Structure formats: structure tokens, C-alpha cells
Amino acid sequence: MERRIILDLDYCIGCRSCAAACQVRFFGEKRILHSEVSSSGKSAYLPSPCRHCEDALCLRACPFGVIRRDEVKGITFQSSFECIGCSSCILACPFGVLEKGLSRHIAQKCDLCKGDTRSGATSTEVPRCVLSCPSGALLFLSEEEIKKEKVGVRFISRSPYWRRV
Numbered sequence: 001m002e003r004r005i006i007l008d009l010d011y012c013i014g015c016r017s018c019a020a021a022c023q024v025r026f027f028g029e030k031r032i033l034h035s036e037v038s039s040s041g042k043s044a045y046l047p048s049p050c051r052h053c054e055d056a057l058c059l060r061a062c063p064f065g066v067i068r069r070d071e072v073k074g075i076t077f078q079s080s081f082e083c084i085g086c087s088s089c090i091l092a093c094p095f096g097v098l099e100k101g102l103s104r105h106i107a108q109k110c111d112l113c114k115g116d117t118r119s120g121a122t123s124t125e126v127p128r129c130v131l132s133c134p135s136g137a138l139l140f141l142s143e144e145e146i147k148k149e150k151v152g153v154r155f156i157s158r159s160p161y162w163r164r165v
Contacts, residue, residue, distance in 0.1 A: 002074030003142045005049045005112070005130060012137035014045030018129035025128045029101050031110040032129050047138065048097045049129060050110035052076045058109070061092030067109065077111035080104075
């Protein structure tokens with residue numbers, strides 16, 4: 001069953017705890033990027049994980065076949081050991097969520113914490129970025145749950161000072 005990370009803008013407070021959890025999981029490599037959109041004194045924070053596209057351009061752009069797709073789970077992942085750092089996937093990604101690491105100079109791609117065996121995690125568990133979100137802005141939902149949640153139908157976000165009760 002394919003599941004996706006969904007962002008609820010109404011709840012994101014810009015704390016970047018998702019990035020911190022990702023850095024801990026990947027030993028200093030951050031695989032979730034952040035953007036801040038400001039307009040007339042108001043800001044919106046956008047954590048941007050990989051979207052694991054069905055027809056992933058990064059997968060097609062990789063000349064060495066380092067990026068692969070798990071058809072069962074719908075996850076696009078890479079073998080960091082085989083990556084040579086050519087940046088083809090970074091240039092091909094239309095969402096700009098891939099970034100070259102400063103220490104190893106290879107592309108860093110989110111794999112939804114696939115293969116995270118520490119602390120008894122299994123492949124059905126939620127990625128660390130979603131677990132660490134204190135406000136509940138990041139959700140890990142299946143396609144059926146997304147339809148029930150009506151994700152993406154709100155056009156106006158609440159005030160950044162509004163708090164969840």
C-alpha cells in the first residue's frame with residue numbers, strides 16, 4: 001500500500017524538528033528541505049520531503065541506475081554507496097527536494113526511513129520526520145486516507161498565532 005507524507009500548512013510552526021530527526025536518522029545528512037514563503041509580514045513554512053513520484057524524473061535521469069523504485073511500496077530510493085555525485089537527479093527533480101551533501105558530495109534522497117531497523121521499526125511504521133512533528137503538520141497517509149482527509153481543498157491558512165487545542 002502506497003503512503004505519502006502530506007503537509008498541513010495550518011499546523012506547521014516552522015520548528016524544523018522534522019529536519020533534525022532526519023539528520024539524526026541519516027547521520028548528519030538532511031534529506032528534507034525547508035522553504036519559507038513570506039508576503040506582507042506573514043510567513044508560511046514548507047518542509048519539502050521527496051514526493052516519490054510515480055514517473056520519477058530523478059530515476060530516469062540517473063545514468064548509473066543508482067535510484068530505483070520499489071513498486072510494491074511506491075518508494076523511490078537510492079543506493080548512496082553506488083552514487084558518484086554527478087547531480088543528474090538533482091537537476092531533474094521538478095520540485096527541488098534533492099540536494100548534494102556537503103560532506104560526501106552525493107545526492108541525498110528521502111526513502112521514507114526505509115530499512116530503519118533501529119528501535120524495532122518495521123517497514124510499515126511512520127517516517128521519523130512525521131513522528132517528530134510536534135504540531136501534527138506532517139501526516140503519513142495512504143491514498144484512501146488522503147481522499148477522506150480532503151487534503152488540499154483549503155485555500156486560506158489560519159493565522160500563524162492560532163494554536164491547536
